[in-house]
Amino acid sequence: MEDKAKIQEAIKVQGEVVRKLKSEKANKEQIDEEVAKLLELKARLGGDDGKHQFVLKTAKGTRDYNPKQMAIREKVFNTIINCFKRHGAETIDTPVFELKETLTGKYGEDSKLIYDLKDQGGELLSLRYDLTVPFARYLAMNKITNIKRYHIAKVYRRDNPAMTRGRYREFYQCDFDIAGQYDAMIPDAECLRIVHEILSELDLGDFRIKVNDRRILDGMFAVCGVPDDKFRTICSTVDKLDKMPWEDVKKEMVNEKGLSEEAAEQIGEYVSMQGGKTLAERLLQDHKISQSKQACAGLSDIKLLFSYLELFHITDKVVFDLSLARGLDYYTGVIYEALLTQAGVAQISTEAQNGATSEENVSVGSVAGGGRYDGLVGMFDPKGRKVPCVGVSIGIERIFSIMEQKAEAEVMYKKNPKLLSQLQHCEESGIPLVAILGEQELKDGVVKLRVVATREEADIARDHLIGEIRRRTSEA
Amino acid sequence: MEDKAKIQEAIKVQGEVVRKLKSEKANKEQIDEEVAKLLELKARLGGDDGKHQFVLKTAKGTRDYNPKQMAIREKVFNTIINCFKRHGAETIDTPVFELKETLTGKYGEDSKLIYDLKDQGGELLSLRYDLTVPFARYLAMNKITNIKRYHIAKVYRRDNPAMTRGRYREFYQCDFDIAGQYDAMIPDAECLRIVHEILSELDLGDFRIKVNDRRILDGMFAVCGVPDDKFRTICSTVDKLDKMPWEDVKKEMVNEKGLSEEAAEQIGEYVSMQGGKTLAERLLQDHKISQSKQACAGLSDIKLLFSYLELFHITDKVVFDLSLARGLDYYTGVIYEALLTQAGVAQISTEAQNGATSEENVSVGSVAGGGRYDGLVGMFDPKGRKVPCVGVSIGIERIFSIMEQKAEAEVMYKKNPKLLSQLQHCEESGIPLVAILGEQELKDGVVKLRVVATREEADIARDHLIGEIRRRTSEA
Structure with missing residues (x-):
C-alpha cells in the first residue's frame, strides 16, 4: 500500500511536470517523453485507469516518416539511384534478419550493438547491422564472383541515439559495391567518383573526402613498434581521432592499450599528415615507413588512385589523410570517408581545432564512407574462396535531415x-x-x-x- | 568418443545423400537443404575442419531478391503506387519494430506468430505483423483524424513458410487506407475500385472480389443462437471455409467450440449464400436475420456499397459472399478479399469443390484483402477517441511469383x-x-x-x- 501511495505521489509530481511543459509550449519531443513517464507510472498503479495505459510511442531511437518526409526521401533516393544506375549497378535485397552466426566476428567491438531476436524456437536470428555482410553472404551463397550492385535498406544498431542530429537505431544505408577482379584502383576510384557525383548533385554544400589504406596503417603500426596482436585495437583508437584530441588518443594507447610512449609518439607524427599524391610519393621515400612492404603496397595504390582521381577531375575534394582509420574489422585496403564542411556543420572543424570531445557534434559531418574488403566473402565460402570487393555507403539519414531543413525553409x-x-x-x-x-x-x-x-x-x-x-x- | 563416431558416421551418410542429389542434378533448394544438414553435422564435430562450418543460408522462410526479381518488384510497385497516387494517397513509413504492447491484443489467435526481439535491456520490442496496427498507432500518436495513405513495407510472421507458393515469413504488404469521417460506403467503394484497377492493370488473369460485413456475421450468429462470447471464435471457424469443406467446419463448431447442432446447421445455410445487391435486399426481408439490428445495418451498407460499385462499373467482379469472415480481430464493418480465378491457380476452385483440406493450395489464390476497422485507432488513443478507417492490403508476394513466372517465360x-x-x-x-x-x-x-x-x-x-x-x- 505504501508503494501505491508513493506511485500516486510520483504521478502527481509528474503530472505537474507535464502541465508545466505544456503551458510553456515546450518542445514536442520533450513533452512526449514526460507524458510517457507519466503513463508508465499510471500503468504501474494498474487496474482502475482503464485499458489505455500503455505508452504511445515508437521504439527508442526510431521514428515514423510523415508524408512530407517521405517526399524528400523519395527525391534523395531518386538522385542516388540514378547515379548508381548510371554507373551500371543492379540492385538486390536481403532479409532484415540474418542467422546470428552470419554476423558473428565481422564487426569487432561493435558487435555488442547488434539486435538479437528472441529465441522462440528454431534458428537464432539477428537484425542486420549493415548491408555489406549480407551482401558478402549473398555472393558466397550464390557463388557470384562479379557484380556491381546497390542496395538501399534499413539497418539496425543498438547505439546511443541522437535523433536531432540524424543518428537513429533504425536507419537507412545506401550502398554501392563492386565485387570482382579488376585492374588495381579502378573500382576504388569509381566509388569515390560516385560519392563526388551524389554529394554534388544533392547540393549539400562543400565537402571533403578523406582516403587512407589499412595496409598503410598496419605498416605504420609495425614500423612504430606496435605488436602484431595490437594492430586492430590500436586502429580502433586511431579511429577516434576525429572525435578526440590527439592527447586523449595517445593516453588511451599508452594507458589502456599498453603501448610504449615512444611508439605512440611516432604514430602521432604520422597520423597528423595530410596531402595528396605528393604525400604518398614522399612517404614511399620515408626511411622508416618504406621498410614495411605492406605500407609500400598501400602507398603505391594511393598514388595510383590519385592518378585516376585526376582523370575524374575530383582531386580538389579528396585528401590523403593518415589519421583516417574506420572502425570495422573487415577492411583490407583503401578506406575513405566523406564529410560536409560547410555552415550548418561548421562546428566540426571548429571543434577539431579546439580539441572538444563531444562525439555527437563531430560525427554528424560524415555523410559517406567505405573501403576495400577483399577477405569478407571468403569468410562465408566453404572453401574460403575470396572475391575482392570495394564499396561505399551513403549516410542517407544525415542527408535527409539537411534536405528536410531546406524543404522546411522553402515551405x-x-x-x-x-x-x-x-x-x-x-x-x-x-x-x-x-x-x-x-x-x-x-x-x-x-x-x-x-x-x-x-x-x-x-x-x-x-x-x-x-x-x-x-x-x-x-x-x- | 562414441558420440563423435556416431556423428562421423552420420556425416558419411549425409555426404552420400548430397553427392547423390548433385549427381542427379536435383532441385537446388533440396540440395542446399541437405548440404546445410551436412554442414551442421560437421559443425557438431567441431575443431579441425576450419572456420567455415556454419550454414550458408538465409533465415527460414526468407529469401534474397536477385537483380532480375528486383526489376519485377520495381515494375509491380510502380503500377500499384501510381494507382494509389491517382486516388490521392500520400505515403508514410514506420519502424520495422514496435513496442511489444503496441501489438498486444490486436491479432487474436495469430498473436503467437509475432516475432519478438530479445530483451537486451531497455524496451520490449516485436517486429511488425502488419502495417495496419502501426498505422493506427501513428494516427493516434500524431492526432491525425483524416488521411489517405499508402504504405509499402515488409512485415513478419512466424508462420509455416510455403515459399514456392509465395508464402514467406518476411513479406511485403502494400496497404492503402482511408481514415476519417466520410459518407457511408464511399471510401469502402474506393478501396474495392482500387483493387479492381490494380489487378486489371497487372494483367494477372480473371479475379473475383468477395465482400461481406462483420455486422452481418455477428447478427447472423446472434439469430442462429450463438452465445455472444463465442462470436469471435465461431467467426475464426467460418473463416476456414475457403480451406475446409462445410462438414469439417461444422464439426469444429459443434465438437470443439461447443455449438449446438441446430445453430451450426442454420449458420451453414446462411454461409452458403452468394449474390449481389439483390441478395442483400432479400436478406433484409429474411424473417430471421432481419431481427438483428446489426445485420440490417450491415445489409443496408452492402446494398449501398453495391450501388456505388455499379457507378464504378465493377459489379461484374464483386460477389456478396456470406462465408467470407477474415481472421483479424479488428474489423468492424465491411470486409473483402480478392482471388485470382484463372489457370495457374485453378486448383483452388477444384479443391473447394472436392472438399480438399490443404491450406497451401487454397490461400495462394488470395491477392488482396481488407475491410473497415473503426475501433483500432481508439485502442491507442489515451481518451479512446475513435477514427473510422477502411483499407486494403495487396498481397504482393503472390503477385511477384506470378509476374516472375511470366517474366521467365518471356526470357x-x-x-x-x-x-x-x-x-x-x-x-x-x-x-x-x-x-x-x-x-x-x-x-x-x-x-x-x-x-x-x-x-x-x-x-x-x-x-x-x-x-x-x-x-x-x-x-x-
Missing part, C-alpha cells in the same frame, strides 16, 4: 508569414536558433537571435551575427 | 531453345511440371508431361492434358 516562403507559426514550426522540427529580422531590427541594424528551446532572445549586431551563431551552435 | 522465347537449359531453369525456379511438345509428340497427338522434381515423364493425350495437370497440381 515558409509565404505571402503573409506568421511569426508564431514559424516559431512553432522550429520547435517541432528541432531547429535550435531563429534569426528574426523585422522592421525594428532593420532600423537598429541588428538581428534578434532566439533560442528555440528556452525562448531567450537577444539583439545581435549584424557584424557579429555569424560569429554568435557559430559560438552557440558549437556549444550545443 | 525463354528463344530462336534456338535448348531443352536442357529450360529444364534446368524449371528446377531452379521451382516450376513443378513441364509440358514438352516436340516433333514426335506432335506426330503422336500427345504431350509429354515431366515432373521436374522426380524427372518422371509420361505421354498424355492432348484431350486429357488439362485434367491431368489439374490432378497433379492439386495433389501437391
Whole structure:
C-alpha cells in the first residue's frame, strides 16, 4: 500500500511536470517523453485507469516518416539511384534478419550493438547491422564472383541515439559495391567518383573526402613498434581521432592499450599528415615507413588512385589523410570517408581545432564512407574462396535531415508569414536558433537571435551575427 | 568418443545423400537443404575442419531478391503506387519494430506468430505483423483524424513458410487506407475500385472480389443462437471455409467450440449464400436475420456499397459472399478479399469443390484483402477517441511469383531453345511440371508431361492434358 501511495505521489509530481511543459509550449519531443513517464507510472498503479495505459510511442531511437518526409526521401533516393544506375549497378535485397552466426566476428567491438531476436524456437536470428555482410553472404551463397550492385535498406544498431542530429537505431544505408577482379584502383576510384557525383548533385554544400589504406596503417603500426596482436585495437583508437584530441588518443594507447610512449609518439607524427599524391610519393621515400612492404603496397595504390582521381577531375575534394582509420574489422585496403564542411556543420572543424570531445557534434559531418574488403566473402565460402570487393555507403539519414531543413525553409516562403507559426514550426522540427529580422531590427541594424528551446532572445549586431551563431551552435 | 563416431558416421551418410542429389542434378533448394544438414553435422564435430562450418543460408522462410526479381518488384510497385497516387494517397513509413504492447491484443489467435526481439535491456520490442496496427498507432500518436495513405513495407510472421507458393515469413504488404469521417460506403467503394484497377492493370488473369460485413456475421450468429462470447471464435471457424469443406467446419463448431447442432446447421445455410445487391435486399426481408439490428445495418451498407460499385462499373467482379469472415480481430464493418480465378491457380476452385483440406493450395489464390476497422485507432488513443478507417492490403508476394513466372517465360522465347537449359531453369525456379511438345509428340497427338522434381515423364493425350495437370497440381 505504501508503494501505491508513493506511485500516486510520483504521478502527481509528474503530472505537474507535464502541465508545466505544456503551458510553456515546450518542445514536442520533450513533452512526449514526460507524458510517457507519466503513463508508465499510471500503468504501474494498474487496474482502475482503464485499458489505455500503455505508452504511445515508437521504439527508442526510431521514428515514423510523415508524408512530407517521405517526399524528400523519395527525391534523395531518386538522385542516388540514378547515379548508381548510371554507373551500371543492379540492385538486390536481403532479409532484415540474418542467422546470428552470419554476423558473428565481422564487426569487432561493435558487435555488442547488434539486435538479437528472441529465441522462440528454431534458428537464432539477428537484425542486420549493415548491408555489406549480407551482401558478402549473398555472393558466397550464390557463388557470384562479379557484380556491381546497390542496395538501399534499413539497418539496425543498438547505439546511443541522437535523433536531432540524424543518428537513429533504425536507419537507412545506401550502398554501392563492386565485387570482382579488376585492374588495381579502378573500382576504388569509381566509388569515390560516385560519392563526388551524389554529394554534388544533392547540393549539400562543400565537402571533403578523406582516403587512407589499412595496409598503410598496419605498416605504420609495425614500423612504430606496435605488436602484431595490437594492430586492430590500436586502429580502433586511431579511429577516434576525429572525435578526440590527439592527447586523449595517445593516453588511451599508452594507458589502456599498453603501448610504449615512444611508439605512440611516432604514430602521432604520422597520423597528423595530410596531402595528396605528393604525400604518398614522399612517404614511399620515408626511411622508416618504406621498410614495411605492406605500407609500400598501400602507398603505391594511393598514388595510383590519385592518378585516376585526376582523370575524374575530383582531386580538389579528396585528401590523403593518415589519421583516417574506420572502425570495422573487415577492411583490407583503401578506406575513405566523406564529410560536409560547410555552415550548418561548421562546428566540426571548429571543434577539431579546439580539441572538444563531444562525439555527437563531430560525427554528424560524415555523410559517406567505405573501403576495400577483399577477405569478407571468403569468410562465408566453404572453401574460403575470396572475391575482392570495394564499396561505399551513403549516410542517407544525415542527408535527409539537411534536405528536410531546406524543404522546411522553402515551405515558409509565404505571402503573409506568421511569426508564431514559424516559431512553432522550429520547435517541432528541432531547429535550435531563429534569426528574426523585422522592421525594428532593420532600423537598429541588428538581428534578434532566439533560442528555440528556452525562448531567450537577444539583439545581435549584424557584424557579429555569424560569429554568435557559430559560438552557440558549437556549444550545443 | 562414441558420440563423435556416431556423428562421423552420420556425416558419411549425409555426404552420400548430397553427392547423390548433385549427381542427379536435383532441385537446388533440396540440395542446399541437405548440404546445410551436412554442414551442421560437421559443425557438431567441431575443431579441425576450419572456420567455415556454419550454414550458408538465409533465415527460414526468407529469401534474397536477385537483380532480375528486383526489376519485377520495381515494375509491380510502380503500377500499384501510381494507382494509389491517382486516388490521392500520400505515403508514410514506420519502424520495422514496435513496442511489444503496441501489438498486444490486436491479432487474436495469430498473436503467437509475432516475432519478438530479445530483451537486451531497455524496451520490449516485436517486429511488425502488419502495417495496419502501426498505422493506427501513428494516427493516434500524431492526432491525425483524416488521411489517405499508402504504405509499402515488409512485415513478419512466424508462420509455416510455403515459399514456392509465395508464402514467406518476411513479406511485403502494400496497404492503402482511408481514415476519417466520410459518407457511408464511399471510401469502402474506393478501396474495392482500387483493387479492381490494380489487378486489371497487372494483367494477372480473371479475379473475383468477395465482400461481406462483420455486422452481418455477428447478427447472423446472434439469430442462429450463438452465445455472444463465442462470436469471435465461431467467426475464426467460418473463416476456414475457403480451406475446409462445410462438414469439417461444422464439426469444429459443434465438437470443439461447443455449438449446438441446430445453430451450426442454420449458420451453414446462411454461409452458403452468394449474390449481389439483390441478395442483400432479400436478406433484409429474411424473417430471421432481419431481427438483428446489426445485420440490417450491415445489409443496408452492402446494398449501398453495391450501388456505388455499379457507378464504378465493377459489379461484374464483386460477389456478396456470406462465408467470407477474415481472421483479424479488428474489423468492424465491411470486409473483402480478392482471388485470382484463372489457370495457374485453378486448383483452388477444384479443391473447394472436392472438399480438399490443404491450406497451401487454397490461400495462394488470395491477392488482396481488407475491410473497415473503426475501433483500432481508439485502442491507442489515451481518451479512446475513435477514427473510422477502411483499407486494403495487396498481397504482393503472390503477385511477384506470378509476374516472375511470366517474366521467365518471356526470357525463354528463344530462336534456338535448348531443352536442357529450360529444364534446368524449371528446377531452379521451382516450376513443378513441364509440358514438352516436340516433333514426335506432335506426330503422336500427345504431350509429354515431366515432373521436374522426380524427372518422371509420361505421354498424355492432348484431350486429357488439362485434367491431368489439374490432378497433379492439386495433389501437391
